[in-house]
Amino acid sequence: GPRVGILALQGDFREHARVLSQLGARVDLVRRPAELAAVDGLVIPGGESSVMDKLARMFGLAEPLREAIAGGLPVYGTCAGLIMLADTVLDGIAGQQSLGGLDVAVRRNAFGSQNQSFETDIDVPVLGEPPVHAVFIRGPVVESVGESATALARLEDGRVVAVEQGNLLGTSFHPEITGEHRFHSYFLDKVTATLAA
Ligand code: GLN
Numbered sequence: 001g002p003r004v005g006i007l008a009l010q011g012d013f014r015e016h017a018r019v020l021s022q023l024g025a026r027v028d029l030v031r032r033p034a035e036l037a038a039v040d041g042l043v044i045p046g047g048e049s050s051v052m053d054k055l056a057r058m059f060g061l062a063e064p065l066r067e068a069i070a071g072g073l074p075v076y077g078t079c080a081g082l083i084m085l086a087d088t089v090l091d092g093i094a095g096q097q098s099l100g101g102l103d104v105a106v107r108r109n110a111f112g113s114q115n116q117s118f119e120t121d122i123d124v125p126v127l128g129e130p131p132v133h134a135v136f137i138r139g140p141v142v143e144s145v146g147e148s149a150t151a152l153a154r155l156e157d158g159r160v161v162a163v164e165q166g167n168l169l170g171t172s173f174h175p176e177i178t179g180e181h182r183f184h185s186y187f188l189d190k191v192t193a194t195l196a197a
């Protein structure tokens with residue numbers, strides 16, 4: 001199977017590793033530029049984006065990651081990972097940077113204190129039936145979707161919680177912790193298609 005890296009600086013990278021292995025991918029944890037250079041696709045996990053940003057810069061990974069994204073590497077970000085992929089981050093901590101790539105603005109911790117963490121079923125047309133059971137844990141909302149990006153899923157109130165742009169995929173929620181494998185499968189299809197191209 002394809003070789004998929006998981007950015008393992010911080011966050012729930014083990015859960016992604018489990019899902020991707022179950023789907024037949026070769027999984028490598030990525031903490032150094034050389035490890036990044038060896039993979040065919042990358043997952044950026046949930047966690048805390050401000051910490052992930054600092055660690056990525058400290059480990060000399062931020063620029064290689066930006067170059068890889070610009071070069072077409074397939075990347076899937078969940079929650080904090082989506083924040084890392086967003087061109088614009090609202091309500092970041094002072095000095096927080098993202099890697100960018102997705103033409104969207106996301107707002108961190110966008111669900112009020114009553115609703116910081118919740119679960120709901122959402123329709124994701126590209127994944128078909130049944131709806132996706134989505135777990136949100138202090139997740140971001142995609143506040144605006146630019147011309148280059150596409151919304152893949154919305155909450156009932158219309159707020160966007162999954163987006164795609166070419167080889168980039170992002171969700172505000174965490175399919176890696178619910179036994180939902182279709183987003184990872186959809187992502188692996190991008191990795192395979194890129195390898196074949
Ligand atoms: N609130 C976190 C952040 O801003 C994201 C939470 C998550 O990944 N579950 O990065």
